[in-house]
Amino acid sequence: MNLVNFAYGLLLLLAAFVFQTTLTGINRKVVARLQRRRGPKFYQQFIDIFKALSKGSTTHGWVFDFGVIMALGGIMATAIFIPFGPLKAVPGMDNIFIIAYVLAVGMLGMAMSASGSGNPWASIGVSRALTNMLAYDIPFMMVVFGLIFAFDSSSLSGLAAIQREGGLLGWNVLRFPLGGIVAMISLQGMLGKKPFDSFIAPAEIASGPMVEYGGRHLGMLFLLHEYSTFIEVSLIVHLFFGGGATVLEFMVKYAVIYTFLNLVSNVLPRFKIDQAVTFFYKVPLAMAVVQTFLIIFLGMGVA
Amino acid sequence: MNSTNKLVEEIRQRFEIIDVIHPDDQQVILDIDKMHLHTLLSHLKADGFRQLSLLSAVDWIKDNIFELVYIVFNWDTGVHVLARVKLPRDNPRFRTITPIYPGAQYYERDVHEFFGIEFEGNPMSYKPLFLELWDEMPPMRKDFDPEAYSREKFPERVYVPHFVPKVEVIE
Amino acid sequence: MTFDIVVILMFLGAFSAYLISKASLKAGAYATTVFSLGALAVLLMGRSEIGSEFSVLFMNFEVTVIGWYFSGVMVLVYAMTSFFNSFWMDKMMYPGSYNFLYLFSLAGTLGLFFASDLITLFIFWEVVVWSSTFIIPMGKSRRAAVVYYTISSIGSMATLYGIMLVYRISGTLVIQEAFVPLKEDPLTATVVFVIFVMAGLTKIGIFPFHIWLPLAHGSAPHTFSPVLSGGLVKMGAFIAYMSVAILPAYEAFEGSLKIMGIPLQLYFLMILGAISIVLGTLMAIKQEDAKKLIAYSSVANGGYILIGILMMDQLSFAGSMMHLFNHAIASAAAFLAIAVVAYRTGTTKISELGGMIHRMPLTYLTYLIAIISLAGIPPMGGFVSKWLIIQGLADRGLMFMALAAFFGSIGSFLYVFRPLAAVFLGQLKPEHEHLKSEPLMMKIPMVILMVLILYFGVLPKWLLGIIGEIQVAAGIEPVMMSGNTILAVNGVLNTLNVFMIFGFGFLISLIIFLLMQKSRRVGLMDTYTSAEFIYTPELYHYAGAFYAPFERLYQNHPSVEKFLGAIAWKFHELGTVVNALFFSHKPAVTVFWTSVILVMITLGGAGI
Amino acid sequence: MVNPVLLIALPLLLAFVSIVFKAYKNNLLVFGTLLNAGLVLTLNKGQYIIGGFQPPFGINLVLDDFALTGILIINGLFLVITLMSLEKLEGFASVLLVALAGLNGLVLTGDLFNLFVFLEITAITAYILSSASKEYRYAFNYLVLGTLGSGLYLFGLIVLYAVFGTLNMADLSVKMAAVDASQLVLPSLLIFIGLAVEVKILPFNGWVKGVYSGTNSLVGPLFASVYAAGMLFVFGRIFAQVIPLGTYLRTSLVVLGALTLLAGEVAALSKTRIREILLYSSIGQSGLIAALFLSGLVFVAVMQLVNNALSKAILFTVAGQMADSTGTDEGEELQGAFLEHKIAGVGFTIAALSLIGLPLFYGFISKMNLLFGIFYSDNYWLPVVILLGTVIEGTYMVRLLVKLWTPGDEGIVSEKAFATERPLTIQSSKVMGIVVLSVVLLIGGLLPAVIQDNLTDSGSLLDEVTPAYLFDLKGGQ
């Protein structure tokens, strides 16, 4: 660890921001086309974020501010760990468990800040978000567990490299199709897209955790959202789609997956929170357990 | 005309009904002396009219009376019964029906607030329900002038005529 | 030679604390602090004397690395909690006895960890059990003490049977030698192992023996809950360690059926541990009382510790040992934070509290750091230990344990967040408007614990070094470290780097925050209410049934409490039946039974 | 050189004197018990022949270690209990003196018929004492069952005499050993039942419930510790030394003892009145001790007996005193009773913990020893029963203690305000007695050698039936 790493990390953060925000904008356009609208400009997301940052804001006490800073800080730190294709700011730190747990700092900060506003909608939203997390994370972690056992590595780039050795068929999504499906469903939950978006339901609980945010706080939350999307989609790209030997390859894979999930999201209604939990525990978790069982006990797809 | 007829017959036997109107098969309007209203409603409720659909008032300012309107509904037969009683317009007071229909509490508050009719035995009815900080005469009384009130409370937009059209008469 | 003095001194200290309490209650409470801090100092200084042996009366002791480690954890928790004792002196029913039993149980645990023969071990085990049994009813529940005692004594009586059996077979009670002959005899070894480890299970609160834990932890005096949860529970881990490491289970069960390289007996226990994790998590999520909530989290964390110990490998075992420490200090810190709240407000019910952060920010911070560690989020200590455990599980491919571990890990976000949101954040109730901040003496232990939690999360090297020694002593490969990097089979973890990148993230985030327009401070009640005017903070606080949709999914769960309660009730009924059958006021009944016995035995005897 | 017959004769004499000088009878009782206690310390072991005929024909007293321990316990506890509750004598002084004589005779005698006589004397005093509770129905019940037991005992005796022509214990044991044990099932069983009524073995103990549950602070401890100890010593004497049991009978009777233990503990668990709890606990303990005697583990049986006698003396004194002064011994009514009586409370707690067998108290040492003993006799099921009994016993004892120390409903922090309002008084004489007894229990637990050394002797005579398992206190090796 030296200054170069930090500078590198900062650059990666910037790149991730630009990339993901542009992609979000493009996706808004794609969704609009899906709904036969023209849609906003592809840089609309940038405008939204910068506008939010430029506005005045209110605060409900130090924990409201601190939580947001902690959340964005934690998520940014996580984003630094994520390899951007072949680029890594800090070598040897892309351990999947580290990322999974570091990601939680951001979640916790956000949840803390939201509850700190004193608004019960926020607390309800947080309660739903956490319940949702308990639902989608376990099947995902289970599949990841199987992968780690199969390849004796918990490094993102390491796992990606192993897949690339096998060419297209080496991709884990093809080797372990059940696990791949589980991961995609879980990713949908992680991103908070329909049908798993009940925690920000604007019409029921006034956008849940975000209810009290305005101005710079809201802007930072948007940044946070972009980064966490980047982290989560990157995880899947690395774990199941062979990562990226080049930056371009990574970006293409990333964009395709993200757009696909967005399209899926836009044709689905919304689950109630308990329905989401039941669904995740019935279908993806069962699939994940079967997949892991196949990997560990039968060695299917490993060799 | 069968079920309602029977009902009306029965009621006629028991109560002094001033007038009965049948606007419809399933609807009966009873004008009744205010002395008998409570017994009538109790009877109706026991008879299956479990729902108080509405309690409202009409201001007959020329006759100097308030008319209270009670609509009860029977879910089994689908019959509406509308009972009307008349009250003097000065110092209007009436007994509450909350012991019979507890839900009448809010209707009585409503009527009290908008007409100034007092319901004895319902202390809650003196609390305001809809109008916040109302300080004038109850607004639904016919002698209340809403326009004057509006003028005083809510300043109107004053339009300056920028353009006066010329009217030409064409022979 | 320092350790015998510590053990004896602690016993004497207990008596002197009682006497001092007679003179002045506060002084007595401070005496507990002084004695436990003294013990901590001696322990830390006497590390070089590990391996020394000594005897007191008829009891024999030997200081082992693991004993030293466990007693260090225990004394640390006791010492930190003892700062709080003085605040409850005037509220306690028997303050003098409390101080006495407090130090007495500490002395008992020290004796337990240093015991070199099984009888000594058992003596101190029971000493701790009964001394803590009498502290618990000073809190909110009498039943808790009875349940605690009963469950503990089921475990300890089973252990006693095991001790006797071992002695019968090997003819010795010295811990290191007594188990040796068992290796030859897997069947007896299984019996001994199961009944021996039962004491550990009861104490850690592993399913189905967990029922005492929430009851006792949740309703013990506020100053004793941290000790129970952070300290005494770890005695169970010690017994579990002994059963696995000293027996040694892996050698004794070499020939039995193995699942993923784990002998069936151990695998079964691991399943119990996994059930405890899931069950503790689920139950913690639905608790309405902050203390009970943390108590159930202790059940879940006990599961982690047990699984790790049973693994007896390089990673999970180290993780488990470290988790033991981390959980001890984190759960003590959490309980202490709740104790502060209880001290100021008089309640621990989540729905009766709210907005405490505005009155006691340091307590909030303590609780925050404690729960971050409990939930295993970096950069706190809990992360390192959970990471190690899960790496070990991944290495072995124990998928069901891992499933439970993941569930517990993520579930812990849910339950630890709940008091955070509902007790410390949210609306401040009007009646708490004028609460004072926490007293200085309460701040001291909280700050120390916070620093420790953070320190061992960032620089765990020293701690892992000791754990490495334990592993060497237990005959397994020690956990590897290079610099600040922990080297696991499947990956590496550099905690310092994680921390630094964190700092970097925070810095950027802070810069963004500061660059933008200043915020306007508004009150807690000035929030989005769908434009409705509200004036009642206590109603505008989301605290009860926090995870209602999720709780609904398992509200009709089968309950082992009810099952065990039914068993207890059956004993009760049996007593009534016995009473009705044999203990009659009519002599005729006795005469009848007499003739029955006479006939039966005589005829039976004639038959032979 | 004091003849132990004085232990029997002096109290008897004093009893007659006390009938004449009624005004001084309480003083005479104190004098007699003090005298006896003093005499015990001066006794020498040996055989004492009464009346000049040599055994096996004459009457003799056997003062071996076993008997010495017995009379030490009996006279010591008798003294302490009497001194503690002098105010409860109510004219029973003469009876008590007779009882003392009878109990000493029971333990000392070397002749089965003599034993019967003393058994009757003791039983009669017990019937009289049990009427102190004014519940004559229960006393009568006791009388009936006691008589039944004595009758069966006598019947067994007759059979033995008809077969062997002797009633001298030492002689009989030699002669009986020569016969196949299975042929002696009937007389052994009859004698067993006869004694079992007094020793409270299931199912011959129907009287206990009525008699014990109404006892006051004098009669309760007397029954539960002194009488029980005396009867158990006799039981041990006969079944561990005199009558050899066949495997079948031994096993059946041990099972009966174990069942008594379980039944007693379970029944105690379902009770809420303090004296009822204690009386069922007494039954359980008697079953345990009887089972140990029957298994031939005399030494540990004596240890456990001592523990039980000491603990029960304290427990029944306090419980009886509670009932006497407050009018109830319902646990619920007496919440927080120890709040104002801490010393008595600590004594009660120590006694209860010792009874459960928790460390630092004497009960732990005896429990350890008895477990070692049983394991060394290769009996692996009895320890399970005993430990199960211990768990149950601990549960109800802790339940009781918690209630008596910390008042308050569930979910409320214990406070003084919730304590019982009934006026509980405990006289200082009782408190002193309790302190003395609990200090003995503590010393026994911390420095077991003090009691151990005395008891070891009582076992040494019985080496042939006591396996060499002695719990070496220097590390248990």
Next chain:
Amino acid sequence: MTTNAKDVRKTWEKIADYFRAHSIWMKWYCTGCGAIEMPPTMTSRFDMERLGMGPMATPRQADVLLITGYLSAKTLRRVIYSYEQMQDPKYVVGFGSCTLNGGIYFDSYATMTRLDHYLPVDLYIAGCMPRPEAIMNSFDTLIKMIEKGEAKGWKHYQENHEWYRRNQLHSLKEVYVKDEFHE
């Protein structure tokens, strides 16, 4: 010096105003009848998102307070409360004749007749009801106004707060009322 500083600030503001103009998040206060005109404006026929407009859940997040239809005295209090919860800079759009002059309810005892008396309205959309075309047209105007920095209603409200407050109190007696449901 001061002018310089003002210039720098102005540049910054200009950029910010550009963002604000092209990202208009609205809080719809739709207790009146006009809400029905919003869905067609949102959906594919008119697609307001292409101008960067969109509805928001809470006033904290919103830039524009869109008040459709009449306002009774009771709702006016809530509107004022909502407006004060919004973050600067914020804009108010009065939608329909009722906000403009009371519309057909000009003589009602319960509805106020002109919104700008109580809140700084940046833009009115006349009509009963205004059709989506009118809405789109007027928002186009609003975007231009913001871009040029002309939509200064929020500043006006700050500077003339006394005046607004006096009007509010005259019509409403109290803005922040208590009612039984939140006692």
